[in-house]
Amino acid sequence: MLRNLFALTEQGAKDMKKGIIASIFSSLSLMFPMGLLLMLVMQLLQPLLGIEADGPSLKLYSVLCIGLLIIIFLTHYVQYRCTYIAAYAESAQRRIGLAEKLRTLPLSFFGKRDLSDLTTTMMSDCSDLERVFAYTIPQIFGTAISCLIVCLCLFFIDWRMALAILSPFILAIIVLIGSKRLQNRMDLKKMQSKLDAADSIQEFLESIRDLQANNQEEEYLAGLDQKLEKIVHTSIRYEMTSGLMITSAQMILRFGFPVTVLVGTLLLSQGHLSLFLFLMFLVTASRIYDPLSGVMMQLSEIFNAMLQLQRMKAIEKEPEQTGTTQYSTKGYDISFSHVGFSYQDGEDVLTDVTFTAKQGEVTALVGPSGGGKSTTAKLAARFWDIQKGSITIGGTDISKIDPETLLKDYAIVFQDVVLFNDTIMGNIRLGRKDATNEEILAAARAAQCDEFVQQLPEGYQTVVGENGSTLSGGERQRISIARALLKNAPVVLLDEATASLDVENETSLQTALSALLKEKTVLIIAHRMRTVMGADHVVVLADGHVAEEGTPKQLLDQGRIFRHMVELQQESSNWKISS
Numbered sequence: 133m134l135r136n137l138f139a140l141t142e143q144g145a146k147d148m149k150k151g152i153i154a155s156i157f158s159s160l161s162l163m164f165p166m167g168l169l170l171m172l173v174m175q176l177l178q179p180l181l182g183i184e185a186d187g188p189s190l191k192l193y194s195v196l197c198i199g200l201l202i203i204i205f206l207t208h209y210v211q212y213r214c215t216y217i218a219a220y221a222e223s224a225q226r227r228i229g230l231a232e233k234l235r236t237l238p239l240s241f242f243g244k245r246d247l248s249d250l251t252t253t254m255m256s257d258c259s260d261l262e263r264v265f266a267y268t269i270p271q272i273f274g275t276a277i278s279c280l281i282v283c284l285c286l287f288f289i290d291w292r293m294a295l296a297i298l299s300p301f302i303l304a305i306i307v308l309i310g311s312k313r314l315q316n317r318m319d320l321k322k323m324q325s326k327l328d329a330a331d332s333i334q335e336f337l338e339s340i341r342d343l344q345a346n347n348q349e350e351e352y353l354a355g356l357d358q359k360l361e362k363i364v365h366t367s368i369r370y371e372m373t374s375g376l377m378i379t380s381a382q383m384i385l386r387f388g389f390p391v392t393v394l395v396g397t398l399l400l401s402q403g404h405l406s407l408f409l410f411l412m413f414l415v416t417a418s419r420i421y422d423p424l425s426g427v428m429m430q431l432s433e434i435f436n437a438m439l440q441l442q443r444m445k446a447i448e449k450e451p452e453q454t455g456t457t458q459y460s461t462k463g464y465d466i467s468f469s470h471v472g473f474s475y476q477d478g479e480d481v482l483t484d485v486t487f488t489a490k491q492g493e494v495t496a497l498v499g500p501s502g503g504g505k506s507t508t509a510k511l512a513a514r515f516w517d518i519q520k521g522s523i524t525i526g527g528t529d530i531s532k533i534d535p536e537t538l539l540k541d542y543a544i545v546f547q548d549v550v551l552f553n554d555t556i557m558g559n560i561r562l563g564r565k566d567a568t569n570e571e572i573l574a575a576a577r578a579a580q581c582d583e584f585v586q587q588l589p590e591g592y593q594t595v596v597g598e599n600g601s602t603l604s605g606g607e608r609q610r611i612s613i614a615r616a617l618l619k620n621a622p623v624v625l626l627d628e629a630t631a632s633l634d635v636e637n638e639t640s641l642q643t644a645l646s647a648l649l650k651e652k653t654v655l656i657i658a659h660r661m662r663t664v665m666g667a668d669h670v671v672v673l674a675d676g677h678v679a680e681e682g683t684p685k686q687l688l689d690q691g692r693i694f695r696h697m698v699e700l701q702q703e704s705s706n707w708k709i710s711s
């Protein structure tokens with residue numbers, strides 16, 4: 133039950149059980165001193181009641197006191213060990229589990245959820261839950277169960293007094309649980325406003341240069357201020373709502389002691405209750421309400437945690453991209469057959485796309501902006517699953533192949549290069565983990581990296597900064613190409629791979645690429661017609677469908693879209709900016 137309720141691992145649920153049991157014992161151990169006090173008070177009252185003084189000596193009380201202190205210390209120590217250490221281990225497992233899950237999700241998932249939302253779930257929600265699992269849950273269960281055990285014992289002694297003690301607590305719990313929906317609603321609003329602000333902060337940091345260049349900084353910051361103020365408002369409203377509910381519940385609980393005194397006095401005066409039992413119930417009532425009041429406070433923390441858990445469970449339930457991890461192909465031709473695809477329901481990006489990119493040939497995807505070139509290239513690597521038709525590699529449907537296994541056969545150079553805050557060597561090595569230094573250097577040379585790397589203070593051991601921030605666009609692109617060359621996979625996808633290079637570098641890189649791309653299936657997206665002219669096969673994508681197909685010469689002769697694009701580019705190369 134604990135495992136399902138709190139989405140725990142098997143070990144986490146076991147540790148949580150141990151923590152709760154330890155917490156029950158540590159709560160019960162705190163009741164013993166009251167029992168001892170009661171015994172002492174009764175002994176001291178004996179002469180007043182006309183009974184001959186009789187009972188344990190002061191020395192025995194001292195020994196019992198020390199014994200109780202040791203028991204209290206030990207039970208709390210065991211509880212601490214069971215809960216805190218286990219909670220941190222569980223939290224680490226939860227983060228790893230989420231990261232593993234994200235790895236297997238299709239890119240369509242990341243289109244629905246933004247990055248700051250996922251970062252909040254993995255970092256901040258997990259940290260909040262650490263505290264809840266380490267402290268709140270064992271404490272709340274421990275206190276509630278130990279109080280229940282005490283109350284059950286009291287029921288056997290005198291059910292009327294036990295009811296008097298317990299009834300305000302039951303009422304208070306009903307108020308709290310009844311207000312759960314309202315608290316959750318407020319909590320969701322608070323969470324949403326935090327996510328909105330986190331999103332804007334991230335966007336601000338990413339686009340600060342563009343904002344500055346367009347003098348839009350102040351306007352953007354004003355919008356951000358509003359979002360930050362909204363967090364304050366929603367947080368105050370949440371705190372006011374949950375504070376009001378908790379205080380109401382605690383007020384009800386405060387009636388418990390007077391009710392116990394009144395009922396007890398009534399029963400005592402009617403001779404239905406002995407003085408000893410009356411005192412015992414009073415002592416218990418004075419002891420039991422404080423921890424129960426703590427339970428009230430902690431309950432809203434648990435409501436909050438349940439919302440965070442729901443967000444995590446929603447990620448865990450997302451359908452994964454699955455498939456076989458072993459597949460054999462007849463060559464590496466990539467065939468699109470009547471492919472239909474949309475990112476969002478109802479908005480078709482590709483309709484009925486059919487073409488084959490043959491092994492040993494360079495297939496160029498060209499066409500007007502927004503025509504679906506990048507989408508087609510990404511679908512060929514199963515970044516998304518298509519809705520209609522099929523895509524095959526060497527005759528095998530790629531939707532049946534595990535994405536990670538499939539990508540082992542692909543080397544990809546994207547338009548927007550991603551580099552890690554590592555050395556240049558480390559960044560190229562990502563292409564193939566087991567590559568030797570010599571192989572990395574050979575790939576770097578072929579990708580025209582050598583010249584600029586030699587000028588860096590530490591050569592290939594230079595750390596490139598976050599996403600290669602210390603390098604130019606062309607340098608980043610060359611590292612990314614070196615990475616792809618090193619991988620030496622049978623399928624190569626190049627999306628605007630040489631767009632950031634100057635003509636000199638592009639030409640020598642093209643020569644290196646042509647040698648290395650032999651016998652491979654190459655799908656290339658290039659806007660420069662010079663690059664496309666060297667392709668074996670050209671597919672013109674316009675409005676999400678194949679408008680023309682053939683060799684560059686055939687398409688030029690046809691005199692339609694492709695020819696028009698070539699002519700336009702020739703014209704634009706003669707443009708001059710004049711004032």
Ligand SMILES: Nc1ncnc2c1ncn2[C@@H]1O[C@H](COP(=O)(O)OP(=O)(O)OP(=O)(O)O)[C@@H](O)[C@H]1O
Pocket residue numbers: 243475476481499500501502503504505506507508
């Ligand atoms: N992740 C995405 N989510 C939703 N829509 C997208 C996404 N990526 C692209 N699109 C849309 O799909 C359509 C095709 O985009 P795509 O990037 O494939 O075109 P393209 O031909 O490569 O364009 P360009 O030459 O400008 O790079 C466009 O209308 C674009 O707005």
